[in-house]
Amino acid sequence: MKSKNDNRKNNKMFKDNETIDYLIIGNSAAGLAAAESIRELDKSGEIMILTGENYLNYSKPMITYFLSGTVNLDMIHFKDDKFYKDNRLDVRLNTRVKSIDTDKMFLITDDGNRYEFRKLLIASGGRPIVPKIKAIGTKSSGFIDGTNYDKTEGIFTLTNLEDAVRVKNYIEKNGIKNISILGGGLIGLKAAEAFLEKGIDVNIIELADRILAATFDREASGIIEKKLKSTGSNIYMNNTIEEIHIGSGKITGYKLKDGEKMECRLLVIAVGVNPDTGFISSGSLDMARGIIVDDHMRTSAKNIYAAGDVVEGPDMISGGKRNIAIWPLAVRQGTAAGLNMAGGNKKYGGGFFMNSVELLGIPSISMGITNVAEEKEGFEVLKYLNTNQDMYRKVIIKNNRIIGVILVNNIERAGIYSGLIRNEIDISSVKENISREDFGIIHLPADYKKHLVVGEGIEV
Amino acid sequence: MALELKQSEFEIERDKNKCISCEVCVRQCSNDVHEYDSDQDTLYSDNSKCVGCRRCETLCPTGALKIRNREDQFKTNYNWTSSHLSNIYRQADSGGVLLTGMGSDRAHTVYWDHILFNAAQVTNPSIDPLREPMEIRTFIGRKPERLDFEINRNKDSKESLKDTNIKLKTKVPPQLDLSTPIMFSAMSYGSVSLNVCKSLAAAASEFGTYYNTGEGGLHKDLYGYAKNTIVQVASGRYGVDVDYLNKGAAVEIKIGQGAKPGIGGHLPGEKVTGDISNTRMIPEGTDAISPAPHHDIYSIEDLAQLIYALKEATNWLKPVGVKVSAVHNIAPIASGIVRAGADFVTIDGLRGGTGAAPQIIRDNVGIPIELAIASVDERLREEGIRYRSSIIAAGSIRSSADVIKAIALGADAVYIGTAALVAIGCHLCQKCYTGKCNWGIATQDPYLTKRLNPEIGTRKLLNLLRGWSLEIKEMLGGAGINAIESLKSNREHLRGINLNDRELAVLGIKHAGEAW
């Protein structure tokens, strides 16, 4: 793929300064969706993708499937070589962006190259959060944090394939039988599931009083906890790691906040992800937690767009801007960004949080706002709980519109809820049916039902 | 509660090797014959509830079901037949008039089956309808005795008529213009579902013929088919007002019906739901009772008054006809009706269908349509008034051959009712009066009426009309005739078989083997 660059006709004054039509930072969901959309409208423009990773293509959410062995490295890609070829995408691997000049429209990479662009998309995704933890036995600082955790053997984050490959190799090389996971969120639990599937015991340390606190309510968390515990895993709630013990450059154990000391040869830190915006100099783009974009995925700088986990885009439920780092929205944002970059006019309608995860054989889906105090004014909560089958269904309603849903175990037809949220359907006429176990289209308000049944597929 | 003596008429055979417990039969039976037992993962069927409509048999995806007539239900007895015994048992249980649906199933002579049609050989070429024009367009309505023209031409001049101004002086009365001599009989919304009405109306409209509203008024969904609608005025006068009359292309006064001469109708209140009550213009939930006679027609001159009242109401723009059952005096009755001013006379024979009739009446009252048509045509011709009215034959026209024979006997066109219903699914179980028609025809239960998709109904009816019309053309062509007019009352093309002299004489045909 790089050869294409070399073959380019040398008809410009400064070879290195040749301007690229569409430059994309990031080679994952948003970046590739954008590339594909650009190509749809612009058959000839040059598209270049820069990525800091050294794999041509893989699906980030699938790395835990890789860990568990469900997929191997051949199967983990979500776009094949043909996709890159058909869309004529010039991908530069191991090319990390160092800085961007938003005015003069060029960027500099870690390796010192300078790339001028006409249009830029920042789809750099997220970076794992590594909290600052006291380290005992380390040669240097006495702390580990985001800058140095990877210097200690046995401490990993788990957000990209390289991480997963390293974890996998480390387990195999060292015959690891027990893994501690800092963080009982989605990544932590997906990792836990992968390890459990491989027959490795798991300790989960969660700061909150329950796992999946961000996306689940107490009942839903309880179902998963119960299941996790039944596998023999330990969950340490209201807890965190206070100090990490290191010997010969390797982790040997840690001490919990409550004082308990644990042996540990492999620690996965999965407390969360932040938008990867380190290469953006402050003041050059409007930023909050992530890059702020408008409904056309434009940043505050001309000709610079952003999409995916790195942005704060319109949130359908709150009406404000929010960083919602989920795959479907990354694709949708990338698509919108790409079309707009290539001269189209595609509005991104906003999104809301949703997540599907199957843990220990229990499928669950959550979407929108899932934790509200029932007594809080204006909210209405409908619940269906079948304790025998650990079946749980919860629907949160505000102003007769659904704003959040949790489904555990029975996730069939979950998408109907996301449709109701997305289309802001008034469900007051069908409230009594909304949380029933066999909920279906037939229970929907007549107009919307008709739209679904007689229509011919949604136009997003 | 005493044991009911009536016995099941049918036996349901379920081939366990084929049954996949898909429960289609359970879902399709409105009589709750089939039941799924989840404990045993088996289906059971209750013979006694089965009406023999064969919906389950037809829809069973594996052919696991067979509905059989129950043989040896009773000890064989040629006098006390099963049907007599069953009827007595039923009546001993119920104490009422036994109701039934559709036309009589008794073994009365079907004269159609004793009449053979002709074909041309050697002396007269047969005509290939696929290559030559073959005309079956038919007009229903009063014809003037003659046409007068105003021609301004000197008889001795050599001027050709083409260059002359010809004016038609005679005013031709309104006519129904049929692309084929087949129309759909009166079937009211109420006795059949709206989807049936829609199918009939759309098919009639598409094919260029007419359907008849029956006595149930006209649902607003059918207004669009006005050009192809014959609106009926029956003794109950349901849904009749001046708008209704003018929504049709013709008006038919219903005096009688072949299945129940002399008997009125009764639509129970529970069937008079919102839409039906609107259409019939009666309060919801009230019984719709059509009296046996029209209480304003106690004699022929009363009929004449009504005919002319209806003509006035429709500005003399629409033919007004009269429908009567074929009874013993049908010829003079028809003559009276013609003289009373009817533009067409519909004669409904003994075997004509119904949604509900007392079985005893249906099977024992009236005469077959074949004989009625022959004698009415003959009588009207003798009286020299045949041209004044068209004759429409009804009452069990089962095939295009029946149509051809009816026309050769003297009818202008036929009405088909049962044949049309069969085309859209009716299996003649004769349980129309229960309102639980599994084929979605004679029912108002929304769960059942859905089963007739009027798009399919329309298509099937169109196919039937097309098929019969093609066959009529084939038969005409075979007989060396290329216009249906030339078949009308052309009894020379008919021969009887297995008929006695009296029957031949009434039919006005020779016996097979007798030449011209």
Added chain:
Amino acid sequence: MNRLNNINKINRNTQEYFSRFRIPSGCAVFGVVNESGERFSGQMVMDGISVMHERSNGLGGGFAAYGIYPGFEDDWVFHVFYDDMETKRQTEDEIARNFKILFGEEIPTVKISQIVNPPVIYRYFLKSKRNGDAFETEEDSIMDFVMHVNRDIRGAYIVSSGKNMGIFKGVGFPEDIGRFFKLDQYKGHLWTSHGRFPTNSVGWWGGAHPFGLLNWSVVHNGEISSFGTNKRFVSRFGYECTLSTDTEVITYLLDLLVRKQKIDIELVHLILASPLWEDIERMPVKERDILKALRILYGSALLNGPFSIIAGSSDFMYALNDRIKLRPLVAARKDRYLFISSEEAPIRRICASPDHLWHPDGGEPVIGIVRKKEIKKEIKSVRKIQDNKKFTKLVNTEMISLNKSRGDLNGSGIKAI
């Protein structure tokens, strides 16, 4: 077989037999008219029809001739077949009761070997005595009388019943019938002729063609599949088909439409061979409405099935094919002559180079109109000459003169009744 043999012998029951069965037949038709009203010898027509010998089988032939009795121009003339003298007496009584018989005689014939067992053949020149009140027109009363005789008097059959015209027919090939009746000695302005090919072995003199009623004569080739319908249609107007022949019903239809209902002859084909609906629907509104009305009303008068007909009347000859032309028909003109024929050969035989020869389309009529004015002129002059003579002589003036010229005087059978 007995029965059929009897029929060959022209039995009394013949008519009854014929009235019970229709006998389909193939045929030859031929007609000539001089539109100026100039009269010409029957020889021309005999020559013509003889060319189409193959189209007949000897079971029927005949001619209709118009303008042959100029001396009785305004009187009815009946040609009658009798089985025997008793029937003749009975019939003549009936005639005398209803008519003033101006003159009657046996029609002169010549014995030839080809013609066997002829009936007794007479003609009568008559004035009606019937009370007109019972009938709308005199014609209706004549028709009623003719039908009465043909129906009620066994063994008597009125062959033609018009004015200044006559039908000559019988069992045999047409050219032989012509010779038998000595038609070469008659002069008329309009002739039609017919050779018959019935599809049974039965021949009957009355059943031969042309068929006549009043001034009408019809020759026809074909088989009308709509016969039953047409028969029932005309029956409503008092026409009784006693012979059950297609030609008979066609004749009645013409009489009904043209004479009784006064439908212009130029419109008649729109009824008898009406255009197809698809053609009607393509026409301009006014024409369409007329055609539609005609077809709606007269659907039962549509002649269906193969036919070519030539109808004669006092002042026109009318030919028509069925609407899809299932039978041959050729027409030609030369000067004021119009020829119509089943085949072209007879026309060429008589007139080697016509001005115009064509094959009429199905349903397209050919009409030769004899202008009354021109006829009148000629007749008047004839009358003048004849005024002084006895009417017994009037009848055969020309014929006698013709006979004389040929040296064959066979007029001795003439006698007054």
Added chain:
Amino acid sequence: MRERHGDCKMKKIYIQEEYCIGCRLCEIYCQVKHSKSKKIIKAFKEEMIDILPRVLVEEIGYNSFAIQCRHCSDAPCVEACISGAMQKNKNTGVVTCDEDKCVGCWSCIMVCPYGVIRRNLSGKKIASKCDLCIDEEIPVCVQNCPNEALKFMDKDAKEKNPVGTKTGRKNEK
């Protein structure tokens, strides 16, 4: 705003709910179609444990309809698929799930507003959905619907003959 993949010409299954009679033959034949043997009796008696119908009949009282994947133009399931298993064929417009690639994350179930993707747990966890019987001229559910409550046609045909309404063309003679 986009005309993707010539979707107008794509034949789709249209639903006439007013004529769904709730017989569920669509489900039955769908199961047979996606069975190993494709023989109805064998499929049901021996293989049924593995087969999910890909068309769902929903029913309350006399209201019922059968619904299957709508093969949306901008299919949210394709968008949400993390493994690249869910694909919309650019030529045919058909959305299919590549069962080899599917990892059973159920993201598609989460986003499908019709709820017509189901979990197939019989073997490896995979998402199961209507494949429009791509090797059949007409999908089997449509073929076997006894009342034409399902119709298979392209958008043009649909617009010419809108589902659920009668043409009522008058015969002009």
